[in-house]
Amino acid sequence: MPWTSFYLVFPLVIWAVTGYAVEPLRAGIVGCDTSHAIEFTKLINDPQATGPRAEVEVVTAFPGGSPDLPSSADRVEGYVKQLREMGVEIVDSIPALVEKCDVILLESVDGRPHLKQFEQLAVGKPVFIDKPAAANLADVIAIFRIAEQTKTPCFSSSALRYCTAVTKFADDPALGDATGCSVASPFEIEPRHIDLAWYGVHGIEAIYAIMKPGCEAVSRVDGSASTIVTGRWTDGRLAVWRGLKGGHDYAFTAFGSKGVAFDRGFSGYEPLVNEICTFFVTRKPPVPATETIEMFALMEAADESIRRDGAMVSTAEMIQRAEKSLAFKAAD
Template identity: 25%
Template sequence: MRKIGFIDYYLDEWHAEKYPEWIDTASGGNMKVTSAYGMIDSPNGRNNAQWCKDKGIELRSTIEEVIQESDYLIVLSPDNPEFHKELSQLPLRSGKPTYIDKTFAPDRETATQLFELAREYGTPLYSSSALRFASEYIEIERSGIETICSVGSGSFNNYSIHQIEPIVSLMGTEATRVMYIGTKLSPALLIEFSNGRQATINHFGPECPFTLTLNYESGQAKIVKPESNFFGSFIDRMIQFFESGEPVVDPAETIAIITIIEYGLKAAQTPHQWIELPS
């Protein structure tokens, strides 16, 4: 059995709650989360000790202990990516395959630094939104996409990655500029890609499912709604990554995604004005 270690800001959160069972089931019991570290106790839930007791996972007081006892590492903190740089310093020096949860980094500079650190120490690394792996998205014809309109729920800060990640996987990394076109209640961002291609992301209420509408150079249009078990596919890819040490997502795509999010937040300060993206 291969051992996985959790490194988190605090452990009582949705991803940490779900991943252990999903990984155990998907790997046929060949991989298990066996140890965990939390920087702080949850401000609104169980403390780290109680969470570990409930999950049957050993709580460790340092990141070093988790790394030493694990074959593979998962840095979580999905809602607090500002802590990913601090939490990842030792994992990315370990040489052990490391998955860093969405959102990978708070800005382009940090994202680049994390990949550079992993390369320096030969540590396999990747990150992704689970929605990238929805079978409906994977099956989309990529050639000739001119426009994408994406809708979904949640705040821009935490959930824009679930719309931007599929868009970049479909349209590539050559985003050139962004414009904020939303309101306070319904954030929205216009993204321009090379050759005049465009995509929009739109955030609505919690009852709004993730959906893509695509238009092709041919004039053909299609609507795609992810209804497959994309979390199951996501966990399968994570297991493949741990086994092979081969990242599932190109770092250039992850950096492009983080760049769009960072500059999208900047664009929100000056709506309806283009903000150029760094190349």
């Protein structure tokens, strides 16, 4: 191997063997149509950053954007300008971005293009997929299949999973083991996504942080001011999500074997960004693919419950239906 090539490869070898970067890992952002692209970059590139954030630097971005979604298209130009002012190089394609970075943040606010974007990103470099992981369950399953086939470490999460008001329940000795929970969060719909994926996903992520996987059936009822989704876990525990139509608050109640705990609010993006950067350094996803798939099955079952007049719908049925859809597309 030529010495020039050795010096290029050696830092990556050290990273792979020890889990520590000799130089900051070069991060690329796909999708400059969300405030997360700006806020995450500020946290990661902060000269005073410590811990895992000090091991990563955002160096490049691909604008992306969905022309048919105003909340995406109307933001790209402004956020690209801000990123340029922060010293981030803007490239004109995903392949060009992949060549220039070691790790990737898939930030496109629209979940619909995530599958096609991930197909181009899945080259073995760690990828964080911002919420929603995709617009529907079938695409989420397809993304994780590609990740497995290409040996591309990846995970998806909302910042609410790591919100201080949620994570403290796990360390509360007065609460004991979680026997159920109730979460309230804002609810907005984007008609080309399953209903809860667009914004309700924040509250569902919080539920999974408290309850862990195991939801077997879901029911949903809609009202004028809110939507109520109830999940039944395989061990009989219940979780309730109240989607606030027009509301902007977050509230969390955890029921435990020893007591009940309550908190509210949002603690910002730093806890999630710390998890992302730790993942980039270790290449170990903190949220398993099976958990994200189950979570989307819960959300898709909530839509199906409305179609069945509030009946309980099996999450396993939703996964089977999505897998059949993928098999049909593959055979077409």
